[in-house]
Amino acid sequence: MIHSDMAMPNNLKIDEEKYKSILKYIKLNVTDKYDFPQEIVQIDGITIATLGNFSASTGKPKSKKTFNVSAIVASALSGKEVLKYKANLPACKNKILYIDTEQSKCHCHKVLHRILSLAGLPTDQENDRIEFFVLREYTPDQRRDIIRWALHEENNIGLVVIDGIRDLIHDINSPSESLDIINELMRWSSYYELHIHTVLHLNKGDDNTRGHVGSELNNKAETVLQISKNMENGNISEVRAMHIRDKEFTPFAFEIGKDSLPHLVNDYQFKINKRDKLTSYVDMTEQQHRSALEITFQNGPVVGYQALLDALKKGYDSIGYARGRNTLVNLCKFLLQHEAILKDGRGYSFNEKFSI
Missing domain, CATH: 3.40.50.300 (P-loop containing nucleotide triphosphate hydrolases)
Structure with a gap:
């Protein structure tokens, strides 16, 4: 560290001034307000x-x-x-x-x-x-x-x-x-x-x-x-x-x-390649869950737990995730916990505003 300007070459003084200017520009202050990018x-x-x-x-x-x-x-x-x-x-x-x-x-x-x-x-x-x-x-x-x-x-x-x-x-x-x-x-x-x-x-x-x-x-x-x-x-x-x-x-x-x-192209059906099939619902993207749930609830809310599991099977089969009852039960718990599915009495509905 340089403590005296007497020991500082002229060109280094210029660099220091540039550095101070840059430092002022890049420094983040908690008391300042920053607009979110438009x-x-x-x-x-x-x-x-x-x-x-x-x-x-x-x-x-x-x-x-x-x-x-x-x-x-x-x-x-x-x-x-x-x-x-x-x-x-x-x-x-x-x-x-x-x-x-x-x-x-x-x-x-x-x-x-x-x-x-x-x-x-x-x-x-x-x-x-x-x-x-x-x-x-x-x-x-x-x-x-x-x-x-x-x-x-x-x-x-x-x-x-x-x-x-x-x-x-x-x-x-x-x-x-x-x-x-x-x-x-x-x-x-x-x-x-x-x-x-x-x-x-x-x-x-x-x-x-x-x-x-x-x-x-x-x-x-x-x-x-x-x-x-x-x-x-x-x-x-x-x-x-x-x-x-x-x-x-x-x-x-x-x-x-x-x-x-x-x-x-309206109502276009996307095909799922074998290499895109996932081994776990936890690893799926939000969009993959959304695509499956749109099929699950394509006819509106579902009444009854077994009817929900049947609808989930159809929905997730459509994206290449074909699983048995035990996995579907755990998948249902997962979706309820993340509020992708909302329960009201015996009825179940799709929450389009969910986030995973």
């Missing part, structure tokens, strides 16, 4: 994006990730619900910056046209609320510099889309590069008080996000959406939460219509 994108009332954070869409090639992102952006532009997304940007931050790193201008033009069409906005005139940059021709370092300058020059940006993050680094498996770009996303989103949504491919052989950057993304992102192609109908894509800080939303599906736009 929620800007929701699905069925469940928050998936807030200002000051970042999220991602992931999926294998041709899974329609860009179509999914287009719906998010279209909702942010229009304030309307698009697919299942309902976005609301604050008036002081109602501009959108869309960065594409891999497609040609021709293909990017189709994306921009799609976004405006989904938003119900004119496609024959420019919209001053969205800036679309095509960075295919630039190096990873140049792309990052361009994004930095764009954020520095425009004060009203509330949503940034980076399709895709892999092209902002040289080596997707480099721990140092991956950590640097994720830290950059956290710094940009926090410093400029905006939300960044990025796109990253999944591995071809499994459902893990690609490379070391994928691991960092999973650890730090507010929400990671997984877009999967239906194996029987390639025109349908499924959207579910891979990681989410809020409670999980009910998965949904969309298909591409004759107008080349994504449309919600």
Whole structure:
């Protein structure tokens, strides 16, 4: 520790002043009040994006990730619900910056046209609320510099889309590069008080996000959406939460219509893969319980304990959790303790506001 300025070189004095400034900025005081980050994108009332954070869409090639992102952006532009997304940007931050790193201008033009069409906005005139940059021709370092300058020059940006993050680094498996770009996303989103949504491919052989950057993304992102192609109908894509800080939303599906736009598939039935079947109800996610209970109580409240066990069997069978009476009895106790099921006399009902 240095006790006297006489022993301190001039350059170290400058560093000390910078440190004091940073320390003042980062110090948390219990007496101060901090506003909760503004929620800007929701699905069925469940928050998936807030200002000051970042999220991602992931999926294998041709899974329609860009179509999914287009719906998010279209909702942010229009304030309307698009697919299942309902976005609301604050008036002081109602501009959108869309960065594409891999497609040609021709293909990017189709994306921009799609976004405006989904938003119900004119496609024959420019919209001053969205800036679309095509960075295919630039190096990873140049792309990052361009994004930095764009954020520095425009004060009203509330949503940034980076399709895709892999092209902002040289080596997707480099721990140092991956950590640097994720830290950059956290710094940009926090410093400029905006939300960044990025796109990253999944591995071809499994459902893990690609490379070391994928691991960092999973650890730090507010929400990671997984877009999967239906194996029987390639025109349908499924959207579910891979990681989410809020409670999980009910998965949904969309298909591409004759107008080349994504449309919600109503009453879509999700199939459960054998590898997704769980060995214990304790290990299930809240969304898995919710899906099973929606089937259990699809006809309303159930009267009688045995009728409840029968309904639970049907509900949990539907998600691939087929068990005998003893397990169902313990499952019933578990659900009652967590108030997912409410008991009133001999009747049992589903509490949709439960939390596990």
